[in-house]
Amino acid sequence: xxxxxxxxxxxxxxxxxxxxxxxxxxxxxxxxxxxxxxxxxxxxxxxxxxxxxxxxxxxxxxxxxxxxxxxxxxxxxxxxxxxxxxxxxxxxxxxxxxx
Numbered sequence: 852x853x854x855x856x857x858x859x860x861x862x863x864x865x866x867x868x869x870x871x872x873x874x875x876x877x878x879x880x881x882x883x884x885x886x887x888x889x890x891x892x893x894x895x896x897x898x899x900x901x902x903x904x905x906x907x908x909x910x911x912x913x914x915x916x917x918x919x920x921x922x923x924x925x926x927x928x929x930x931x932x933x934x935x936x937x938x939x940x941x942x943x944x945x946x947x948x949x950x
Contacts, residue, residue: 857920867909879943897933
């Protein structure tokens, strides 16, 4: 899977977050709400099943190999765990930064 494939999926996530946002609710708010739906125990980490469910809520699907690559990209501190804040930073805040 290429870097371009990962970025295409991230762009689709961003686009759907923007579509679901409103004047009063930014894409960050929407993203946090989608995450809260699946993070019942407040652990703050993202697993492959969590990511699949989140994307389904955003009207997106992707093969597991793409999602696994996406999780690797989100793990900025390389600790083997993807924290929600890492994913939020990559998807929402860094949208104009090229990697």
